[in-house]
Amino acid sequence: MSGTKKAEYRLRKKSGRFSIFILIFLVLVVMTTIQSLILGEYIDYTAISFSRVMFMHSYWVFAATVFTLLINYYNKRYYEKPVKILADGTKKVAGGDFSVFLKPLHRPDRLDYVDVMFLDFNKMVEELGSIETLKTDFVSNVSHEMKIPISIIKNYAEMLQKESLSEEKRAEYAVTVEEAATRLSDLVSNILKLNKLENQRIAPEMEIYDVCRQLCECAIRFEDLWEEKGIDLEVDIEDRAMINADANLMELVWNNLLSNAIKFTDAGGRVTICQASTEDSITVSISDTGCGMNHESMNHIFDKFYQGDTSHSMEGNGLGLALVQRVLHLMDGDIHVFSEEGKGSTFTVTMPAAEGVDGMGERQNSGE
Known part of the structure; x- marks a missing residue:
């Protein structure tokens, strides 16, 4: 018999009513015997007729039967039924x-341990269902995101093999293949980073450093992009603001936010970096004058693979902001977004100020 069949058999097996009856009967007999020994000096049991003795035994059989039925009733109602x-x-x-829902056996004001167990079971099933949905969506999204660059690489690699292809076209196709390979590489890299962050396999190397300097260094890396699109970059930050964080992980945060701001800002638009300090926190806001987002997009903007503006879907994989949120959670930071359709978006990051360090500095203003 297989393990599954054995498990089903155990579920169908009836409780041992006869064994309960025998146990109760023996207990009653023992109690009667002890009582007889105690009262034996005062009562002459030899004078009791045989019919009376049989009646007494019948009485104990009846009592044992009643107790057995009562025990089985309560056992079935309060144990076997809920467990089944x-x-x-x-x-x-x-x-x-994952649509299973166990209804509590009692009213909300009379819940017992079984009812609480049912409610906890319902919560567990709900969480499992959410995890299963996320896993399915994740696999589907990863497959879709990988399929596009792989298809591009395959198609252009086939065209590169044509002998009649001009050198100009060959160079153009090679650049396209390289871009698709880079996108695929970035996707895999981001998935691995996200997986490590979610499973807490990345141990942050905390250090006290100047976040203002880091912001300037990150912004300079995008100079070619904002100049190519004719975007004005405005910077309003202090001379110095010290935070205690992992500099490499925070660099990932600024790079993603700046990249998105430039990507979603039309030519001739504006991107603004603002930073402010208090005794307890450092706040950095990165704003753009791009397409903005509706309320639905803002609710899902930090979900993996979510892309509110599909017109820019070829420029990313929808993992950047998910990475940003998890990095900030790891750094005890926070992020909020404010956006209006057609008017742009503002992402505000708040980080704890480094303790025991004067992180306040003179404000500097610059524009490009």
Whole structure:
């Protein structure tokens, strides 16, 4: 018999009513015997007729039967029935059905431990269902995101093999293949980073450093992009602001936010970097005059693979802001977004100020 069949057999097996009856009867007999020994000096049991003795034994059989039925009733109602409901629900969940809901047996004001167990089971199933949905969506999105650059690489690699192809076209196709390979490489890299962050396999190397200097260094890396699009970059930050964080991970935050701001800002637009300090926190805001977002997009902007503006889908993979949020969570930081459609977006990052360090500096203003 297989393990599954054995498990089902155990679920169907009835409780041992006869063994309970025998146990109760023996207890009653023992109690009667002890009582007889105690009262034996005062009562002459030899004078009791045989019919009376048989009647007494019949009485104890009846009493044992009543006790057995009562115990089985309460056992079935308060133990077997709830456990069977829970077992059936567990079996359905194990089979992939996450719509299972166990209704508590009592009213909300009379909940017992079984009811609480049912409610906890419902919460667990809800979480499992969410995780399963996320896993399915994640695999689907990863497959889709990988399929596009792989298809581009395959198609252009086939065209590069044509002998009649001009050198100009050959160079153009080679650049396209390189861009698709870079996109695929970035996707895999971001997935690995995100996986490590979510599973807390990245141990942040905390250090006290000047975030203002880091912001300037990150912005300079995008100089070619903003000049190519004719975007004005305005910077309003202090001379110095010290935070205690992992500089490499925070660099990922600024790079993603700046990249998105420039990507979603039309030619001739403006990107602004503002920074302010208090005794307890450092705030950095990166704003753009791009397409902005609606309320629905703002609710999902930090979800993996979510891209509110599909017109720029070829320029990213929807993992950047998910990475940003998880890095900031790891650094005890926070991020908020404010956006209006057609008017641009502002991402505000708040980080704890480094303790025991004067992070306040003179404000400097610059523009490009």
